[in-house]
Amino acid sequence: MLTAEEIRKIDHEIALVPVRKAACIEALKIVQEHRGWISDESLLAIAAHIEMSAEELDSVATFYNLIFRKPVGRNIILLCDSISCYVMGYEQIYDHLKARLNIKFGETTPDARFTLLPNACLGACDHAPTLMINHDLYKDLTINELDEILKTYK
Amino acid sequence: MEMPLTQHISFNRPPLNLNDYAHVGGYQGVHRAIKAMTPQEVMTVVQESDLKGRGGAGFNTGTKWSFVPMNDAKQTKYLIANADEMEPGAFKDRLLLEGNPHQLIEGMIVSAYAIQANTAYIFLRWAYKKAARLLRQAIDEAYAAGYLGNNILSSGFNLEMHLHTGVGRYICGEETALLNALEGKRATPRTKPPFPQVSGLFGKPTIVNNVETLSNIPHIINKGADWFKDLSPGADAGTKLYGISGKVNKPGIWELPMHTTIRQLIEEHAGGMKDGFKFRGVLPGGASTDFLIEEHLDVKMDYKSVAAAGSRLGTGTMIILDDHTCPVGFVHNLEHFFAQESCGWCTPCREGLPWTEKILLSIENGQGRMEDLELLEMHTKYMGPGSTFCALAPGAMEPLQSSLKYFKADFEKHINEKKCPWR
Numbered sequence: 418m419l420t421a422e423e424i425r426k427i428d429h430e431i432a433l434v435p436v437r438k439a440a441c442i443e444a445l446k447i448v449q450e451h452r453g454w455i456s457d458e459s460l461l462a463i464a465a466h467i468e469m470s471a472e473e474l475d476s477v478a479t480f481y482n483l484i485f486r487k488p489v490g491r492n493i494i495l496l497c498d499s500i501s502c503y504v505m506g507y508e509q510i511y512d513h514l515k516a517r518l519n520i521k522f523g524e525t526t527p528d529a530r531f532t533l534l535p536n537a538c539l540g541a542c543d544h545a546p547t548l549m550i551n552h553d554l555y556k557d558l559t560i561n562e563l564d565e566i567l568k569t570y571k
Numbered sequence: 572m573e574m575p576l577t578q579h580i581s582f583n584r585p586p587l588n589l590n591d592y593a594h595v596g597g598y599q600g601v602h603r604a605i606k607a608m609t610p611q612e613v614m615t616v617v618q619e620s621d622l623k624g625r626g627g628a629g630f631n632t633g634t635k636w637s638f639v640p641m642n643d644a645k646q647t648k649y650l651i652a653n654a655d656e657m658e659p660g661a662f663k664d665r666l667l668l669e670g671n672p673h674q675l676i677e678g679m680i681v682s683a684y685a686i687q688a689n690t691a692y693i694f695l696r697w698a699y700k701k702a703a704r705l706l707r708q709a710i711d712e713a714y715a716a717g718y719l720g721n722n723i724l725s726s727g728f729n730l731e732m733h734l735h736t737g738v739g740r741y742i743c744g745e746e747t748a749l750l751n752a753l754e755g756k757r758a759t760p761r762t763k764p765p766f767p768q769v770s771g772l773f774g775k776p777t778i779v780n781n782v783e784t785l786s787n788i789p790h791i792i793n794k795g796a797d798w799f800k801d802l803s804p805g806a807d808a809g810t811k812l813y814g815i816s817g818k819v820n821k822p823g824i825w826e827l828p829m830h831t832t833i834r835q836l837i838e839e840h841a842g843g844m845k846d847g848f849k850f851r852g853v854l855p856g857g858a859s860t861d862f863l864i865e866e867h868l869d870v871k872m873d874y875k876s877v878a879a880a881g882s883r884l885g886t887g888t889m890i891i892l893d894d895h896t897c898p899v900g901f902v903h904n905l906e907h908f909f910a911q912e913s914c915g916w917c918t919p920c921r922e923g924l925p926w927t928e929k930i931l932l933s934i935e936n937g938q939g940r941m942e943d944l945e946l947l948e949m950h951t952k953y954m955g956p957g958s959t960f961c962a963l964a965p966g967a968m969e970p971l972q973s974s975l976k977y978f979k980a981d982f983e984k985h986i987n988e989k990k991c992p993w994r
Contacts, residue, residue, distance in 0.1 A: 435773050436773065438754075439753070439754045439755040439773075441755040442738060442752070446736075477755065477757055480740065480758065480914075481737075481739050481740055481758075482738065483697055483739040495698075498904070499660070500858055500890055500904050501660050503896075503901065504817050504818065504891070504892070504893070504896050504901070505816075536698075537657060537911070537912060538657060538908075539698050540657070540661065540662045540664075540699065541662055542659075542660050542661070542814070542888070543662060543822035543824060545816055549698065552700045554698075554701075
């Protein structure tokens with residue numbers, strides 16, 4: 418079941434496009450914004466509302482990196498592992514995060530505080546290494562400041 | 572030296588709002604184009620300026636526009652700004668998006684007028700959160716000032732503009748894949764022809780231009796084609812945003828005339844290599860371009876010169892390989908990216924890229940065999956231009972084929988010593 422708020426936002430997006438199905442990515446984003454991830458139940462509800470098959474919607478949902486089809490933690494750490502960050506030593510940042518959080522890429526801490534994901538280029542290559550937590554971009558990272566950064570996310 | 576694109580960009584303050592932008596001559600391009608020029612005249616001046624697409628392909632922008640069928644005035648048409656910058660090592664459009672969003676919006680209004688499109692989209696990559704906020708604000712201001720919406724400047728021309736933020740995937744930057752993403756589909760590329768100029772978004776004529784390309788348009792309208800050509804001392808017109816990342820003293824981004832050499836960029840603008848690090852090679856235009864090496868340092872960074880040296884200008888954002896970084900590990904990192912970002916639609920790319928990634932990893936880990944080098948060479952042919960559905964895999968093969976040419980001894984050392992000499 419979608420909430421009234423979710424339906425209102427999705428209908429706003431549907432009104433902007435000539436074909437109803439064209440709003441499906443926006444709908445996935447809206448529901449994920451509210452619930453953190455897209456469960457099977459959410460997927461079925463969105464598909465019914467958009468009037469497309471659940472299979473087709475799932476093919477879209479699983480195509481994009483940032484639609485989560487598994488539960489994620491309250492805070493998402495996206496560590497850039499692309500070339501400029503590789504040259505500038507993202508692997509040391511990753512080692513430190515693994516040791517601190519005791520999780521690898523693709524995993525969530527048992528208290529659901531953090532999910533750690535690799536991420537393709539964040540577009541701040543002149544300030545590598547970089548990572549993003551939720552909406553915040555951190556540049557010119559050093560291991561020394563990582564613990565302080567993590568502390569601000571509860 | 573004129574720097575039209577970045578002259579009003581400063582990071583000591585927020586970007587100019589509409590009033591301040593107008594105060595320094597902003598939106599004059601819209602006034603001039605809509606009030607004093609026909610759409611055809613706008614198209615002609617852009618074509619004559621020889622502005623080439625700054626997303627990497629380098630095709631004449633005005634010529635691209637001229638493929639839009641203009642005979643049916645009632646036909647729905649679309650203009651799209653490709654702001655999906657996701658090529659590893661590329662960060663130039665971020666500067667324009669965060670630094671002067673009104674310049675992009677003005678360029679889009681003029682471009683939409685030229686092709687008589689009444690709907691425009693900015694396709695922005697999800698990671699550019701700050702740009703999204705600033706663009707939303709700027710679009711609202713443009714509506715309030717009457718530069719967007721119905722009957723712009725009492726001309727009868729209407730334009731709606733929407734910001735679409737993506738949900739990740741490199742392939743969305745490919746223009747036909749971008750159209751599928753905007754239509755709410757998997758972002759697999761489409762067959763060409765038909766080209767998007769004829770049958771694009773929702774089957775309607777569509778122009779997709781890069782952010783840097785569109786940001787040049789107001790200046791060309793205001794100052795003319797000859798002025799634009801004169802910005803550069805050589806055959807390719809205009810300025811270019813150049814960027815450098817890697818072990819240099821001052822990584823960054825600069826607007827300079829086309830034809831600036833690689834050496835000037837590294838030594839004068841990026842302050843040279845960091846102490847203790849030597850230059851070994853460079854990807855001149857992002858992750859999908861061929862390596863150039865020391866003998867190419869005096870190559871001019873324009874479309875023709877970089878191509879003559881065996882690579883591509885691409886996005887103009889360079890990634891430096893230094894002597895403390897393993898070339899095999901470097902190329903493995905690139906192929907990991909491309910394998911992961913393949914849309915999976917065509918077999919050579921879907922199967923070939925993970926295969927090259929695995930071979931490179933085994934060499935990097937000291938488990939490689941000499942015959943693996945032939946296998947890698949074979950893949951660069953099987954995934955070369957013409958063998959795949961779109962340009963992703965051929966782009967992925969460029970750094971691989973040139974690394975086998977310039978750094979073969981490093982590959983062989985890994986195999987002979989059964990370990991990575993850098994680890």
